[in-house]
Amino acid sequence: MDANFVVMGLPESGKTTFLAALWHLIEAGDTDCHLALDGYKGNLTYLNKIAEAWRTFQNVPRTPYGEEVDVSIGLRNQITGERGTAFFPDVAGEVFDRQVIDRRCRSDFVDAVSADDGVLFFITANTHEDFLSLAELNARLGIAAGVAPINVGGAAPVTNNGGEEELGANPAVHGRDWRREDIPRQVKIVQILSDLQRSPFAQRRRRVAIIVSAWDLARSMNMTPRAWLASHMPLVDQYLRTNSIAFEHEIYGVSAQGVDLRNAAAVDEAAKLPQSSRRIQIVGSEGEGHDLTLPLVWLMSAKE
Known part of the structure; x- marks a missing residue:
């Protein structure tokens, strides 16, 4: 049976960079990965544009809010033959921000989530905003x-x-008055997750793969992604652990860019790698590697 996954996350949480690296990985085939391309729907020009920016060490352009670039990527497990589709709805993260602030969301997004078999949820490791003095x-x-x-x-x-x-x-x-936009990031994340368990969304137990992006910023802490979430996003961690009936979750640390683009020496070293995909860094319960498809493999492995 084919599986469907919805990609979610607030603005600047790493979704677009992940999509750019994923598109390169499954299209170029220059390194081993579990999943292969099995078709797509959406703007091919956009996919090639962001993948080219990723390959050439440029900042992957963010999608302007209101510019619809919904992308669906079909994937096939090269070992088991299982198939799945990852849906990136309106890649601009503002759509999720507005869901919290305005309490509105698009009807086609509700339909996609109601039909999904799991969620790929992005949280950035650049969390300074949540820890202001x-x-x-x-x-x-x-x-x-x-x-x-x-x-x-x-x-x-x-x-x-x-x-x-x-x-x-x-x-x-x-100074100015407090606004709803000032809600801390982890409060917004919990609100988005809790929304999935109430109308208009279909209420059922979901698999959620938490992607902690910009993982290179957290590497020096010598923490696992799960320990990082508990330490830096305690509200999110507690919500997921105390709502295990609603969510089965796994946590991955991901650096899709693999290098700080402001560090010229690091970029030069990364450019010498025989395969661009070797830049990718992913840490999970299985260990470390370069296969960006592992979270999707985990989502696809759900038992019927």
């Missing part, structure tokens, strides 16, 4: 150092030097 948060909101915090319900009103009550923050002093 109070000083950094105040700076982000435009609040000057030493300024009294914004008055909240129940507290005595703040008075100005003339003795008049200021019922609320002065934006010129306190």
Whole structure:
């Protein structure tokens, strides 16, 4: 039986770079991997464009929000013969961001998720935004150092030097108001996952392969991807572990680019590799390697 997978993740979580490297890997066939190309639907020009950027060590261009480039890639397991389709819906991650903020999503996306057999969910290892200090948060909101915090319900009103009550923050002093866009990344991730278990989505147990992208940023921590998630995304980790009835999950650390493009020396070394696909780094429960298709192999191995 063919399996279908939906790719999800917030903006800048690594989906497009993963797609570029995956397309190169299964099309070029320059290194061993479990899955082979078994057809596709979507914009071939777009796929070739991002794969060429990946091959030539350029930043893979992100998809502008609102430009629909849905891509479906058919895959075949070269050992077992199992088949599957990975659906990258509107690769721009803003579609998932807006789902949390506006509580809306496209009907065709609902249909795709309702028919899926698993989810490939991307989380970036570049998580600095979720760990801002109070000083950094105040700076982000435009609040000057030493300024009294914004008055909240129940507290005595703040008075100005003339003795008049200021019922609320002065934006010129306190900065802008908090917005829904400021929701921490891991809160958004939990919201997206929890949405899958309520209407309009079909409610059932799903397999979720968590992809921690930009894994090269986490390598020096000497942690497994599972330990990294528990340490840096504790809310996501706890949600997945306490909702095992709804989700069976596996976690992979992935560096699809394989090198920091700002490091000229590292790029030069990577360019000397006999196969471009050897740049790819993936860490999972099976160990380390270069086969970017392993998470999809795990999703396809679900027992009926």
